[in-house]
Amino acid sequence: MKHKVAIRFALFALGFLSVSTQVYLIRELMLVFNGNELVFGVSLANWLFLTALGAWLGRFSTRVRGKFSFIVFLLLLLSVLPVLMIIKLDFFRFLVFPYGSMIGLRELFYATLVIQLPFCLINGYLFIALSLLGSDDNDWTNVPEAYSVESFGSLTAGLIVNFIFLWLVNSFLGLILVTVVFLALVTLYAWFGGRRISSIITLVVVMVIVTGLSLPDFQSIAERLLYKDQRVLADEGTPYGQVVITENEGQLNYYENGFLLFSTGNLIRDEENVHFAMIQNPHPEKILMVSGGLSGAMEEVLKYQPKSIDYVELNPSLVNLSHKFTNQPESNVIHTHVADARKYIREADGFYDVVLVNLPEPSTIQLNRFYTIEFLRELKSKMNPGAVISLSLPTTSDYVSEQAGKLNSSIYLTLKKVFSNVIVIPVDKNYFLASDSFLSIDIPDMIKTKNIPTAFVNSYYIDTSQLKERSSYIMKNISADIDVNHDFRPVAFFYQLNYWLSYFGDNPWIIGIVLVLLGVIIIITLNPVSAGLFTGGFTGASTEVILVLALQIISGYVFQMVGIVIMIFMLGLAAGAGVRQRSFRIPQIKHYLALQLTLSCFSFLLPFFLLWISSLNLPGWIIQVNLAGLTFCISFITGMEYRVASCLTRHDRVKGITTNYAAELFGSAFGALVVTVFLIPLLGFINTGIFLAILNLTSIAVLFIRRKKTVPLHNGSGKFLLL
């Protein structure tokens, strides 16, 4: 009994450390490598692949002598790796790659592989080793229970890290605290495992490690590496990401997640962001500015003496820090709102004359929400007749590449669906202005007529004839064959991703083909039960992504809610794997088929449900509860699938545990990457749901056809097609 209790402590600890490390590591990766969804997807996929590989190696754990001591040794080794990984990441980044440069996908792939390899291999190995240690041939339920316990550990980590640590302490300190908790659990494992001396030694090692890790100020060292030649004035870890303000020769630079948001004293950008749109409206009285108002743009807006400026910014830390370090204009017409801009617009009173959307290009699905037809329609409903909107994309004033052309086209056509007039002003960025009123490209002349004082946006720096020529050049490269950008079909995000990949000469389709081929190879080498887990893992990860995105689209970006959805997913997995219902006492093939069929129906119906619920005007909390419930359902089914699969493969316990766990991880890895980068942007939510349904139906068909060879006979004999 104590032995089982000990193993449960170890499994719980493993889940706890794994998810904590994943959260911090991915945050750091996004910060150091200036991440977008593809960066996130590749990093996560590498993590899952390597863990699956470690799990596969776990099959050899039965041959290890002195298993217990070896496991304790590995657990201790695992405990120091998270902090070392972050340190390695920061050093690696700047020792290997040129300072300040963006990293391409290939480099990222190898970098994350090297950095994550030790932790993930050991993590995967330990899960299998502990599962095997805690199970025997007579009781197959120990295997899904191991999965369940580990999932509870993950859930606990998610709660503590997302809702406590991230708000209160920096990454290094957070990881050290996580390490302390982990090692305490390892000590309990050693104690309850009957190794009191080992547990005392572990405790001593804990204290030494924690002391050792706490001594150097890693945070400052990392800052000096990341922000070379700059003095760090503020470094705040917020749930929305890391906000850092640096100073260099009096210029302040604001970074969020490693991205430079703005530098002070950049008149060109501030004026372009404001005047192109403001000058179009004869009497701009009520202004809405979405982000980008802390750099100096607000002063430009005030030159028009508006009656009201509503400034919306998502991250409260940015607002607070900017007031502390930068001279923000004091005016009673400025009203700052800390909120998700889409949520704000839906709930806003009144109507605007000018809307300035000063966000980066749609490089993430989260940002893409501000370039969709649904957003523009919502916005228009809060705009006065003839009001003007401005948004921007990377510049193509000298040349329009194929990839940039598609991006420009998508945004242009999306705007054109909502507004009668759209013009493009190509300067340092491509500014898209849209309105139902006439729009003029003769900006310098209008500035002069209205006598607005500007340093850059005037006839001295901008020649109207050249502006018209370049604008006309961009318009010639607008293609009518390109898709309009939607919330539930974010094509502009895919075009932007494609454009980003062209920086490095990469083609996303090659990545897609490689993934598909790898996926097919993995599926055909697996037995039908494990293949079902692969598709189940794929579906589970995909639907989790869909639900998180839907939450953002429908409710706006609420970080805590996203964290809650992920926690509920973990809870569902744990509950599903641990369920002890009478009808599942000895699960059979028909139960497994039924679960897969349920997954298939669920994935098919989910997008329709999401579209329906988004069309209703329900209060935010009802939507969130619904989405949370759906999340629990999908993860519960996935967890149950694992439980049933464990029974069906119980006759070769070692291979069964290893293959099942690895298959599910592989499936999740594929799901996370493929659905974010390809399926949702290209197919949209509905077609992605159909794709997932077909995938599961295919898995059902294969299993049904080969069911007699797969299911063990009652007397325990029979052949099994297992790896």
Add this chain to the structure above:
Amino acid sequence: MGKSDKITKRNFLRQSLAGVGTAIIALKSSHLFAKTFSFMETAPVNPDGGLGKYHKESPYYVVTPKGVKCQICPNNCILREGLDSICRTHVVKDDKLYTIAYGNPCSIHIDPIEKKPLFHFLPAATSFSIATAGCNLACLNCQNWEISQQSPRNSQNIELFPSEVVAEAVKNACKTIAYTYSEPTAFYEYMFDTARLAKARGIKNLLISNGYINEKPLRNLAKYMDAANINLKSFSEDIYAKLNGGSLQPILNTLKILKEEGVWLEITNLIVPTWTDKMEMITEMCGWLVKNGFAENPLHFSRFFPLYKLTSLPYTPEPTLLKAHSIALKAGIKYVYIGNVPGTPYENTYCPSCKKNIIERRGFTILTNNLKSGNCKFCGTKIAGVWN
């Protein structure tokens, strides 16, 4: 070995297929991922060796036992059929070197001459500006990376042969033709033929270049060039290698050759934070320029904006630019400008003797001009440049 230990035929076939498939994907992926940590790109494969319509034999090459050696720029690519040069615009066929960037520019615009920047050459003139795809360097912060890091085969081009370029320039009343945007050394032959025709028509030729070119082609080209702006990106071999994928010495040679050949020369230095903003290096650079006779040639310090792959760096602080400006003046350079800072007084030309404002500029507009026959109106000092 028992019966149950034997692998079935189906299993064997299945796993063999999986193994072979995985190996193929791994090999293909490793080819795709081959250039992992390299910022100097190896020569891309030119699969068909075809020349296309826009080709011409290059005059600068030699056949060696290893292949055909291009001699236009210090990359000195040695090519065989099927391989492109580093600049992506030269290929080999039947032991001859050809350019495939001839008559197919991808970028054509009319710009004010001050945009190049050229402040002491035909002020307020317009410039018919062209470029094909391709470049012999690989700067991490390239402003025109979409065409410079691209082959003319893949860019969206317009057909415009040299005589047509000149005709268009005349039609648009442009006094000058600028070879710019990407890197004109990469389309040397096209530039050379166009410049020759333009000169015959009385149109001035402007070379806006990174200066990474060998002596012989440069001297021949210089006969037809009237002005040049050379980008002196740093004063360090190490930085040139890591930031730009090139080398410093050839650029210094280019500056000297252009001066010897009588081409009006202006120099631009982009100050990139953490890379090229060290005042010691700027001091050394200015010292070299003065020592080698470039004191009268305008030096433009430009503010860096995050671009292309260098997006994690901040903008260049204004005080840094001002410091560089001050160092250059102290070193003895007479005409020093600051670019990309609207409203700065350092867009103006000041007389090096009486310090008065001779040419007041805002952006690309000349507000006042106090030159008289190329001399300062106030004190009579000759102001270096080509004023009409």
